[in-house]
Amino acid sequence: MKWRQDPSRYWNPYAAGIALGLVLFGAIFVTGNGLGASGGLARVVAFAEDCVVPSHVDANPHLAPMAGGQNNPLDHRLVWMVLGTILGGFVSGLLAGRTKIETCKGPQVGTGKRWLLAVVGGLLMGYGAGLARGCTSGQALSGGAVLSVGSWAFMMMVFAGGYLFAYPLRKEWN
């Protein structure tokens, strides 16, 4: 059962981990801040809402600090990091020949169902990232490396949630 398109081209996970660790340390050392993804995305959401219903944004305690009044939610480092991440992923995929339009899914699940599950999973993830003030990048990786108590609790719970639902969802992936 060959389920990777081209396994030989992925890096050894430990080598990739060392490279990722060096990037993370570089960011911490030079700027004092780690990595992040959901923070930038939250600002994209705030921007969209601010375009449509600015007065509603000003009255919301979650959105107002980002987009209330004259604040430009896109004027933030994490938005630039999101752009960089997309760019870096694209260049790597292009060089490795992995940029092609496709849907990654297990063999037993239809494409439409996979898309639906992707939306549902993303929705839960987005809600969880809002609640936890960060995602796997900002909390688990960056907070984990600087030994934040909340980040380690978060990380344990991510694995707990994943493993708890892995068995009922085995048909989706295997």
Added chain:
Amino acid sequence: MAPFQFDYLTATIITLGVGFLFGFVLERAGFGNARNLAAQFYLHDMRVLKVMFTAIVVAMLLTFFASAVGLLDFSRVWVPPTYFWPSVLGGFLLGVGFIIGGYCPGTSLVAVATFKVDGLFYSLGVLLGLAIFGETSPAFWGFFSHAGEAGRLTIFDLLGVDAGFVVLGVAVMAVGAFAFAEIMERVFARPGSEPAPFSLGAKTARRAAVVGAIGLAAATLLIGQPTVERKMVWAREGLDQSIQERKIHIDPAELLGLMHNNQVQTVLVDVRRAGEFNQFHLLDAQNVVPEELTPAWVGKLPKNAVVVVMSNDEFAANDAWKRLAVQLNPNPGKPIVDASRVYVLAGGVNRWLDIYQAGNRDAPSADKAPAGDDSLRHRFAASLGSRVDFARPDAKNAPARQFATKVRAGQAKRQAGGGCG
């Protein structure tokens, strides 16, 4: 000392570059494909755990080693503040979303960048989830902002030990976790599939990595995280120069202005002996022994407060200033250019009394160091404390003085953290 501060354009370019490398490595690790990520939870390919945990350990080792040897000021590194219960609940939801959707926000960006349709749907789901959170969170705002709130809390602060112990513990734990992951991959290997490629590397490379990681952790522990005293030694040239050039000594009249200014929160720290403090002190000054000016004390300061230290003349105040400057100022090793968060009352309590008790408005300016030996020149018949008008003279009755303003409120902010979320 790192971290550094940059102008807007440079900071943007750096962040873009960091993001680029982040995305590049994620893609190379195989995280642009949901199946590689979901495999973690079926135990036949634990690359998520391997990559993430290796990255955390590498960054942790380098961060705390750099801090121990004085290359990095850890107090200026962003530590995601702890909100325990929202983190626990959010983390659980995120984990469930992970196994249903197959990505996390960072990896879904890479999936989108490599044209994975499921990644696009997933990202739209994330945006929708964030929007719903924004709309619903006001309903449980108290839980979100206060449940298990502990501010900047690290595991080593919680345990009350040197960071090195935790660093070593996590490094050892990681080696164990990797060994466990390798065994699991063999036990749960898919029939007919070749073992995960390049899984563990050559034996010598593996050993070198383990020895290197444990060695670096042990070295970090042996050196220890810098104490305030060690930071003062590292920064002594800049500190001495700032004192020598009297960059941080403010005129009594400037301090009086601050005491009357309700836009600036001013914390007055009097480092004299308790007996002298009881005889007379400025209104709202707190009597602190210099050794008590620890990170714990500094941690309780109001955000962006301006601290003014004083003794009878200046010797004790200058020393206390050094202790606070290495903890509060962004670059204590460099002489102050225009912004500090902590100042010294020029001429100390003696000059204050010369002006506001004795009415000598021609007392030396802030550029002049006092001649005295840091003892109280004024005599009091009783312990007055601050129950006299000259403990905080009324602004309109105070003798007018010419002085150069030194305090720049709001400019000496330490680098604001960003983080995620």
